[in-house]
Every structure is written in structure tokens, then in C-alpha cells.
Amino acid sequence: MLTLLDHIGVFVFAISGMLTAADRNLDILGGYIIAFITALGGGTLRDLLLNVDIAWMGSVVQVSMVVAGGTFGILFRSFLKKLRRTFFIFDTIGLAIFTIIGVQKGMAYEHFGLTVIFLGMISATFGGLTRDVLCNEIPLIFRKEIYAIPFLTSGSIYLLGDYLGYASHLWMLWVCILIIILFRTFAVVFSWELPLIREISKWNS
Amino acid sequence: MLTLLDHIGVFVFAISGMLTAADRNLDILGGYIIAFITALGGGTLRDLLLNVDIAWMGSVVQVSMVVAGGTFGILFRSFLKKLRRTFFIFDTIGLAIFTIIGVQKGMAYEHFGLTVIFLGMISATFGGLTRDVLCNEIPLIFRKEIYAIPFLTSGSIYLLGDYLGYASHLWMLWVCILIIILFRTFAVVFSWELPLIREISKWNS
Amino acid sequence: MLTLLDHIGVFVFAISGMLTAADRNLDILGGYIIAFITALGGGTLRDLLLNVDIAWMGSVVQVSMVVAGGTFGILFRSFLKKLRRTFFIFDTIGLAIFTIIGVQKGMAYEHFGLTVIFLGMISATFGGLTRDVLCNEIPLIFRKEIYAIPFLTSGSIYLLGDYLGYASHLWMLWVCILIIILFRTFAVVFSWELPLIREISKWNS
Numbered sequence: 350m351l352t353l354l355d356h357i358g359v360f361v362f363a364i365s366g367m368l369t370a371a372d373r374n375l376d377i378l379g380g381y382i383i384a385f386i387t388a389l390g391g392g393t394l395r396d397l398l399l400n401v402d403i404a405w406m407g408s409v410v411q412v413s414m415v416v417a418g419g420t421f422g423i424l425f426r427s428f429l430k431k432l433r434r435t436f437f438i439f440d441t442i443g444l445a446i447f448t449i450i451g452v453q454k455g456m457a458y459e460h461f462g463l464t465v466i467f468l469g470m471i472s473a474t475f476g477g478l479t480r481d482v483l484c485n486e487i488p489l490i491f492r493k494e495i496y497a498i499p500f501l502t503s504g505s506i507y508l509l510g511d512y513l514g515y516a517s518h519l520w521m522l523w524v525c526i527l528i529i530i531l532f533r534t535f536a537v538v539f540s541w542e543l544p545l546i547r548e549i550s551k552w553n554s
Numbered sequence: 555m556l557t558l559l560d561h562i563g564v565f566v567f568a569i570s571g572m573l574t575a576a577d578r579n580l581d582i583l584g585g586y587i588i589a590f591i592t593a594l595g596g597g598t599l600r601d602l603l604l605n606v607d608i609a610w611m612g613s614v615v616q617v618s619m620v621v622a623g624g625t626f627g628i629l630f631r632s633f634l635k636k637l638r639r640t641f642f643i644f645d646t647i648g649l650a651i652f653t654i655i656g657v658q659k660g661m662a663y664e665h666f667g668l669t670v671i672f673l674g675m676i677s678a679t680f681g682g683l684t685r686d687v688l689c690n691e692i693p694l695i696f697r698k699e700i701y702a703i704p705f706l707t708s709g710s711i712y713l714l715g716d717y718l719g720y721a722s723h724l725w726m727l728w729v730c731i732l733i734i735i736l737f738r739t740f741a742v743v744f745s746w747e748l749p750l751i752r753e754i755s756k757w758n759s
Numbered sequence: 760m761l762t763l764l765d766h767i768g769v770f771v772f773a774i775s776g777m778l779t780a781a782d783r784n785l786d787i788l789g790g791y792i793i794a795f796i797t798a799l800g801g802g803t804l805r806d807l808l809l810n811v812d813i814a815w816m817g818s819v820v821q822v823s824m825v826v827a828g829g830t831f832g833i834l835f836r837s838f839l840k841k842l843r844r845t846f847f848i849f850d851t852i853g854l855a856i857f858t859i860i861g862v863q864k865g866m867a868y869e870h871f872g873l874t875v876i877f878l879g880m881i882s883a884t885f886g887g888l889t890r891d892v893l894c895n896e897i898p899l900i901f902r903k904e905i906y907a908i909p910f911l912t913s914g915s916i917y918l919l920g921d922y923l924g925y926a927s928h929l930w931m932l933w934v935c936i937l938i939i940i941l942f943r944t945f946a947v948v949f950s951w952e953l954p955l956i957r958e959i960s961k962w963n964s
Contacts, residue, residue, distance in 0.1 A: 371755065376748035378702055393603070398803070400812050402605050405669075412668050426755035463822050482687060482892060497788055543786035550781065550836035576960065581953035583907055598808070607810050617873050631960035687892060 358443035362388035363418025384419035390476035469504035499532035563648035568623025589624035595681035674709035704737035768853035773828025794829035800886035879914035909942035
């Protein structure tokens with residue numbers, strides 16, 4: 350189940366990378382490279398930090414999903430732009446999956462709680478972050494302030510669920526995905542924002 | 555033979571990094587750092603992805619070649635600028651060598667075809683890509699569209715040659731180098747370009 | 760002793776990262792991420808290059824020091840700005856510690872001299888370099904020219920001290936720290952600068 354969702358996540362992120370590359374007017378090879386980095390960058394850093402073999406290096410399916418997702422993005426670009434809301438949900442599911450896989454892998458190698466939650470956030474966000482650096486922008490995660498909170502929240506809940514012995518239950522996964530979807534939707538609808546560092550500093554001076 | 559060519563590749567890339575740094579008006583230490591990253595960045599990422607020891611960490615010669623190349627670049631800068639065509643050929647030989655070494659190393663660790671070709675491309679291009687990110691530009695590989703195609707082509711041919719049992723033959727190496735040199739030359743002479751993502755998307759809408 | 764100083768280094772760098780993030784008008788989460796990267800980025804690359812487990816992944820204290828340093832930076836921001844000189848000394852001590860730890864770890868894995876000195880410099884500077892790339896600037900190390908010289912110097916001296924058998928002596932550490940502090944202070948006071956690549960090239964043409 351998780352493996353299947355992982356492939357879907359890679360597929361969706363590859364589409365998202367290709368659409369971003371098209372907006373920056375890149376050619377098709379540049380598009381596939383950005384799709385590749387967006388989809389597999391987070392997992393790569395996660396495995397480097399864990400000092401284990403990079404997961405996608407041994408997986409024909411993962412690499413094929415990037416190619417498939419990128420091609421899908423090229424072919425149905427105008428169609429996908431109209432489906433923004435549907436795509437937002439898929440993108441969010443992808444982020445949720447990557448968070449959970451990061452948390453699971455961190456637990457499997459017996460790291461302590463805070464590191465495990467970081468790993469979840471890194472798995473979910475590093476691909477998009479690298480994409481933005483390569484396209485010479487300040488990464489989205491530093492501009493759209495609320496962006497990383499749901500990953501931290503849902504990673505923590507999954508970790509808590511594991512301590513309580515619910516990790517093997519599939520509904521745990523769906524709860525985490527649901528939290529991320531609801532949080533992101535509310536954040537957009539109600540324009541949630543985190544306080545700036547400067548504001549908090551002012552209260553103390 | 556390959557080891558010798560590898561050292562030449564590092565030497566040439568270090569020169570190229572130093573010349574770029576001089577164009578950005580950096581001082582000599584900044585120049586050596588950029589030379590270092592340009593020459594050894596690709597091999598570093600390759601070895602990180604393969605989860606093996608970083609090759610240059612154990613090689614006095616490799617590190618010395620960077621210092622030698624950088625110094626050569628400083629001393630003969632105006633001379634090298636006049637020799638642009640000769641330098642273009644050396645640079646291309648360097649890229650070809652790095653591609654082949656990446657492909658070989660990927661095969662040695664028994665990864666499957668597509669990953670091995672990626673490794674070849676990463677070995678050849680990641681150094682220049684990091685250099686461009688550090689100098690705050692959109693990497694050349696995303697602007698000069700045709701840039702990565704010959705690495706993919708020649709990596710594939712080398713892989714095919716290996717399946718056919720020709721990998722141990724030295725002429726295989728020269729065929730791959732020749733392909734990359736011819737391709738790059740033709741690409742410049744005839745202004746070859748890859749289609750933009752947007753153009754292909756339009757055909758389908 | 761070195762472990763204690765390491766924690767102080769992480770704490771100081773986390774403050775420095777948070778203050779930089781505040782200047783770029785980021786929100787608190789962005790601030791903690793930048794603090795994290797500034798404090799632990801250098802050690803991460805050092806351990807990746809050595810192909811060993813990432814040190815902070817197994818250390819609750821290290822990660823806690825980042826959170827503590829970041830929070831300290833938020834709460835006492837206006838106070839810290841007035842204490843610029845004191846902070847400069849702490850920052851320099853942090854850089855010196857990271858250099859020595861990098862050199863020590865490189866020696867422990869039996870790498871040769873030049874690589875070991877590079878490892879020291881990478882440990883000290885890579886965190887700040889990544890911070891600058893993420894904030895979309897040309898890294899400080901390439902603009903403030905003299906920046907990396909004291910790390911190379913003090914790393915070399917530590918290495919020399921080790922060959923002479925003084926590595927276990929605590930005063931070796933303080934000598935290296937003192938060199939870096941004095942060098943940085945003099946560099947600021949007398950506006951020391953490295954020659955540009957272009958200038959040296961001109962002498963030869």
C-alpha cells in the first residue's frame with residue numbers, strides 16, 4: 350500500500366516539477382531534470398543523512414515514474430492548469446506520503462524523535478527546495494510561511510501513534526494525510542501566516 | 555589509460571572553473587574553491603549516490619591536479635582566452651571522460667541501465683551546475699538546451715558496448731569521446747536546440 | 760572539553776543563522792531552518808565526504824542546541840545587535856572549533872594532509888555558504904575575500920602539531936583559536952584583502 354502511494358507521490362511531484370520548468374520556459378531535457386530533482390531530491394537527502402543506499406538507485410519503477418510523470422505533464426499541461434484544485438490535493442497527498450515514509454525510515458534506523466520528524470519534513474520538502482534554488486528563486490518554503498508546519502505536525506502524530514502501537518494500522522496513514530490536506534486547505538482559505546522573527550523580537554525589546 | 559585521462563579531465567575542469575571565477579571578479583582563494591568544485595563536484599555526487607567512499611578523498615594526485623589546473627588558469631589566462639577552440643576540445647574530452655567513468659562505476663556496482671546513464675550525466679555535469687548555482691546564475695545546463703544530450707547518448711552507447719562485450723576495448727572510449735566532440739561542435743555550428751516544453755504542450759491543446 | 764566547545768559552536772552558529780534570517784524578514788519556522796543549516800551544514804558535508812554516520816543524527820544535544828540557539832536569537836535580538844564585538848569573538852571561536860573538529864575527524868580516518876585541511880575548512884564554512892545560497896546571495900566567502908585564509912592556516916598548524924606529537928595538548932587548540940581570532944580582527948582593522956585573479960593574470964601578460 351505505502352509502496353503504491355510512494356510511486357503515486359513520485360509521479361505527482363514529477364508532474365509538478367515539469368509544470369514549474371515550463372513556466373520558466375525551459376526545454377524538455379531541462380524539464381525532465383527538474384522533474385527528477387523535485388520527485389527524488391527529498392528521498393536522496395533523507396538516505397544520505399541516514400547513510401544508507403539511495404532508494405531510487407535500485408528501483409527501476411521509481412525512475413520510470415519520473416519519466417512517466419514528466420511526460421504526462423508535457424502532454425496535458427493546459428488540461429492540468431484547469432484542474433488546479435484536484436492537482437493541489439494530489440500534490441498534498443504526495444507530500445503526506447513522503448513525510449510518512451521519511452518518519453518510518455528514520456524509526457527503522459532507530460533515531461530519536463526530533464531527528465525522525467526532521468527526516469519526515471526533509472523528505473517532503475527538499476525536492477521542491479532544490480528546484481527553487483536551481484531556478485534561482487528564494488525557496489517557496491521560506492516565503493510561504495505556513496508551508497512546513499503540517500509536515501511537522503503530521504510527522505509528530507505518526508511518531509506518537511507508533512509509540513502507542515498503532516503504526517501498523519492503515520488508518521494512521523490516512524489520518525496523517527487528512528491532517529496535511531485540511532491544514533493546507535485552511536491555510537490557503539483563511540490566509541494563515543506564521544509570525545515574523547522581527548515581530549516576536551519586538552515584543553521583548 | 556582511463557586514470558591518466560581522468561587526471562587530465564580534472565586538470566582541464568579546474569582551469570575552466572578558475573577562468574569562470576576570474577570573469578566574476580573573485581579573488582584567488584575564491585578561484586581555487588570554484589576550480590575545486592567544478593573539477594570534483596560531479597565525482598563527489600556520483601560517489602555519494604553510489605554510497606561508496608569519495609574517490610578524490612583518498613587521492614593526492616586528484617587534489618594536486620586541481621591546484622595545478624587552477625594555477626595554470628591564473629598564469630596563462632590571456633593566452634587561454636585566445637585558444638578558445640583548443641580549450642573547447644579539451645573541455646569536451648574532460649566531459650566525455652567523466653561520463654564514461656560515471657557509467658563504468660555505476661556498472662561496477664551493478665545498477666540497472668537507466669540509472670547508470672544518469673550517473674554518467676551527473677558525473678559530467680554536476681560540477682559545472684554547482685559552480686553556476688554558487689555564482690548565482692541559472693545553471694548553463696538549463697539555458698543552453700542541447701548541453702546534456704551527448705552525455706546521455708554516449709553513456710548509452712558505452713552501456714550497449716558493454717552488453718556486447720566491447721567494454722574492455724580502448725576504441726570504445728574513443729568512439730564515445732568522438733561522439734561528444736562531434737555532437738557539441740555540430741550543436742554550436744548549426745545552432746541545434748531542443749524544443750521548449752511550452753511548444754510541445756501547444757501541439758496537444 | 761572539545762565536545763563542550765562543539766556544543767557552544769553549534770549554539771553560536773544557530774544564533775547567527777537566526778539573526779541573518781530576521782534581516783531577510785523570514786518567519787520563525789524559516790528562521791529555525793536557516794539556524795539549523797548554518798549550525799549543522801558544515802558537519803553534515805564533512806561526514807558525507809568521510810562516508811561515516813552524520814554526527815548530529817545520533818545526538819539529542821546537538822539538535823537541542825540549535826533550537827536553544829535559535830530561540831535565544833529571537834528573544835535577545837536587539838540586545839545581540841548592540842553586542843556586535845562580543846558576538847564576533849564567539850562566532851570566531853565557533854569557526855575555530857569547527858575547523859579543529861574537521862581536521863581531527865579527517866586525521867582519525869587517516870586521510871592525507873591536504874584533504875584533512877580542506878575538511879577543516881569545509882566544516883567551518885559550508886553552513887554559512889549554504890545559508891547564503893538559500894537566501895539567494897553570492898556566498899560571503901566569495902565576496903569577503905580574506906574569509907577562509909585563517910581556517911587553512913590554523914588547520915595546517917593543528918596538523919603540524921599532530922605530527923610533532925602535541926595534538927593531545929589542550930593549548931594546541933587555544934593556539935589555533937587565537938590565530939583565527941587575531942587574523943580575523945587584523946583583517947577587519949587593516950582591511951586585508953586577497954589579490955584578484957585578474958590582477959595576478961595581468962602581471963603575466
